[in-house]
Amino acid sequence: MSNESAEDRLIARYFGPLAKRPGALGLLDDAAILEPPPGCDLVLKADAIVGSVHFFVDDPPDAIARKALRVNLSDLAAKGARPLGFLLSLALPAEVGDDWLAAFAGGLGADAEQYECPLLGGDTDRTPGPVTVSIAAFGSVPHGTMVKRSGAKAGDRIVVTGTIGDAALGLLLHKQPDAAARWGLDASMREHLRERYRLPQPRNAIADVVRRFASAAMDISDGLAGDLAKLCRASGVTATVDIARVPLSAAAQAAVQHERSLIEPALTGGDDYEILAAVAPQKLEAFCAAAASFGVNLTDIGEIILGDGAPRFVGRDAQPVKFARPSYTHF
Amino acid sequence: MSNESAEDRLIARYFGPLAKRPGALGLLDDAAILEPPPGCDLVLKADAIVGSVHFFVDDPPDAIARKALRVNLSDLAAKGARPLGFLLSLALPAEVGDDWLAAFAGGLGADAEQYECPLLGGDTDRTPGPVTVSIAAFGSVPHGTMVKRSGAKAGDRIVVTGTIGDAALGLLLHKQPDAAARWGLDASMREHLRERYRLPQPRNAIADVVRRFASAAMDISDGLAGDLAKLCRASGVTATVDIARVPLSAAAQAAVQHERSLIEPALTGGDDYEILAAVAPQKLEAFCAAAASFGVNLTDIGEIILGDGAPRFVGRDAQPVKFARPSYTHF
Numbered sequence: 201m202s203n204e205s206a207e208d209r210l211i212a213r214y215f216g217p218l219a220k221r222p223g224a225l226g227l228l229d230d231a232a233i234l235e236p237p238p239g240c241d242l243v244l245k246a247d248a249i250v251g252s253v254h255f256f257v258d259d260p261p262d263a264i265a266r267k268a269l270r271v272n273l274s275d276l277a278a279k280g281a282r283p284l285g286f287l288l289s290l291a292l293p294a295e296v297g298d299d300w301l302a303a304f305a306g307g308l309g310a311d312a313e314q315y316e317c318p319l320l321g322g323d324t325d326r327t328p329g330p331v332t333v334s335i336a337a338f339g340s341v342p343h344g345t346m347v348k349r350s351g352a353k354a355g356d357r358i359v360v361t362g363t364i365g366d367a368a369l370g371l372l373l374h375k376q377p378d379a380a381a382r383w384g385l386d387a388s389m390r391e392h393l394r395e396r397y398r399l400p401q402p403r404n405a406i407a408d409v410v411r412r413f414a415s416a417a418m419d420i421s422d423g424l425a426g427d428l429a430k431l432c433r434a435s436g437v438t439a440t441v442d443i444a445r446v447p448l449s450a451a452a453q454a455a456v457q458h459e460r461s462l463i464e465p466a467l468t469g470g471d472d473y474e475i476l477a478a479v480a481p482q483k484l485e486a487f488c489a490a491a492a493s494f495g496v497n498l499t500d501i502g503e504i505i506l507g508d509g510a511p512r513f514v515g516r517d518a519q520p521v522k523f524a525r526p527s528y529t530h531f
Numbered sequence: 532m533s534n535e536s537a538e539d540r541l542i543a544r545y546f547g548p549l550a551k552r553p554g555a556l557g558l559l560d561d562a563a564i565l566e567p568p569p570g571c572d573l574v575l576k577a578d579a580i581v582g583s584v585h586f587f588v589d590d591p592p593d594a595i596a597r598k599a600l601r602v603n604l605s606d607l608a609a610k611g612a613r614p615l616g617f618l619l620s621l622a623l624p625a626e627v628g629d630d631w632l633a634a635f636a637g638g639l640g641a642d643a644e645q646y647e648c649p650l651l652g653g654d655t656d657r658t659p660g661p662v663t664v665s666i667a668a669f670g671s672v673p674h675g676t677m678v679k680r681s682g683a684k685a686g687d688r689i690v691v692t693g694t695i696g697d698a699a700l701g702l703l704l705h706k707q708p709d710a711a712a713r714w715g716l717d718a719s720m721r722e723h724l725r726e727r728y729r730l731p732q733p734r735n736a737i738a739d740v741v742r743r744f745a746s747a748a749m750d751i752s753d754g755l756a757g758d759l760a761k762l763c764r765a766s767g768v769t770a771t772v773d774i775a776r777v778p779l780s781a782a783a784q785a786a787v788q789h790e791r792s793l794i795e796p797a798l799t800g801g802d803d804y805e806i807l808a809a810v811a812p813q814k815l816e817a818f819c820a821a822a823a824s825f826g827v828n829l830t831d832i833g834e835i836i837l838g839d840g841a842p843r844f845v846g847r848d849a850q851p852v853k854f855a856r857p858s859y860t861h862f
Contacts, residue, residue, distance in 0.1 A: 250622055
């Protein structure tokens with residue numbers, strides 16, 4: 201008689217190979233051991249993704265796994281932290297089979313390698329609901345150097361990595377596939393936007409750069425407008441953003457040119473997983489150059505100013521634009 | 532116009548007051564900061580509980596919160612670790628309202644105080660499924676001293692804290708309330724068993740004692756028989772347990788006397804959240820005395836022996852008992 205449970209076998213088969221750190225104890229103990237790097241603080245983040253809420257249940261399982269890890273990696277990057285590892289709590293409906301799990305574990309393992317963020321432990325459970333992937337990720341920074349939301353000062357420039365709004369437009373396209381023609385998108389533009397929703401590209405490559413230069417930072421997960429408002433509130437300031445300077449991909453530009461109102465979901469819709477940072481003006485150039493050396497483009501979109509209202513997003517007519525809903529929220 | 536989202540307000544109202552450590556940054560940043568105690572290893576554990584799987588959806592919300600934290604605290608206790616804090620990922624169906632959340636946060640906060648394990652961060656999400664509470668808990672041990680499953684040696688005595696099987700019988704009673712009469716249980720016995728399922732009593736009081744004396748340990752969450760098998764497998768040994776010595780509460784004793792077959796769910800059903808430990812025979816007395824000084828009873832139930840099969844559970848007739856399903860598993 202085997203005295204291994206089906207759950208033990210599932211863990212050993214699919215997740216054991218991902219647990220490469222000695223402190224993970226091969227996932228064969230109740231808990232993992234993490235020896236903190238000397239002189240460092242730990243940076244801790246937990247974020248879950250839920251089927252039909254954060255991803256489509258028929259998304260490829262490897263992309264679901266990657267998204268679950270990457271939304272957490274994105275926070276570590278914005279805080280200037282290097283990944284140390286993660287814990288996984290995976291709740292699975294009964295219909296999930298071996299093929300799904302193998303693909304999920306494959307995607308998770310590939311990202312754990314790529315981002316040097318190994319699986320340390322976790323648990324698997326049944327759920328009568330959708331697949332739910334809860335990850336707690338850990339990183340390290342030299343003591344006292346985590347980049348907070350609260351350090352922005354009046355006069356700082358506001359920068360963002362990459363392009364903004366792709367994922368929000370990609371989600372709209374998922375829901376209304378026929379919009380692609382109306383927005384003037386060719387097949388590759390359509391696929392670009394959808395893929396930006398499906399698979400975030402977190403900016404861990406420049407975590408050290410953010411830590412060296414940014415006075416405040418956060419990742420953009422709930423929309424640029426709402427997340428900038430959070431950063432400003434935490435810093436006791438406000439901001440003004442020049443909408444024309446917000447970097448858009450070719451696909452997002454085409455969509456907005458065809459339907460001007462799409463600028464609102466682009467700036468408020470979320471799932472960008474880019475970094476929003478404030479930087480002292482005299483450091484701006486060096487910040488951009490350092491990020492560029494890692495292949496990451498930074499764009500200066502506006503300024504931190506004194507005040508405490510919501511940040512102003514200014515259009516081409518120099519008039520502030522009002523958003524119906526400045527930030528994505530589930531509640 | 533307020534620029535705070537409903538989710539921000541929910542977090543600020545219900546969970547902000549629980550985030551008392553400076554490193555939690557009042558839940559107003561993307562991540563938390565944990566300064567590891569010098570000379571210590573971190574012990575990391577993630578465990579989730581899912582509505583209709585690990586608790587009844589109409590259980591009191593404060594008990595759901597406490598159970599979610601305590602199943603993790605129980606692992607820290609068994610590893611000899613002192614709690615440092617936890618991250619919470621909470622997935623909520625739309626029908627959960629303010630009263631439920633207030634009670635949930637109240638229970639969580641009370642346990643965070645009692646076990647000195649503060650909330651450090653986390654996230655809230657909507658789910659089309661049941662309430663899902665994913666917790667990642669962190670503890671510390673002096674470097675190199677985490678108590679593993681793998682340290683048991685032939686000749687060690689096997690001890691357990693408290694009483695075994697109450698929660699499994701309590702779960703059966705939940706499903707078949709009329710069994711109480713058949714099992715000869717009075718109202719207080721019935722309530723005792725049901726409460727043991729609803730609200731674990733983790734043994735964090737003796738974490739330091741476990742670390743000083745145990746050669747191996749784990750918490751009993753999936754049933755004594757299956758969990759002892761796991762400990763033995765990790766240690767490369769097997770064991771023999773005298774069923775008559777397994778400590779049962781008065782309620783469990785009464786039930787088993789009325790229905791002999793109940794000994795099987797008692798020994799295999801799980802949710803005990805007691806500690807199972809191996810201890811060198813010459814340390815047994817001191818281990819028991821030290822635990823007793825914290826009000827925790829240890830019972831010697833058997834011996835670690837050479838070999839590699841499933842542990843033998845021996846009945847009053849000196850014959851080994853075979854269990855249909857030695858361990859609780861969701862899969």
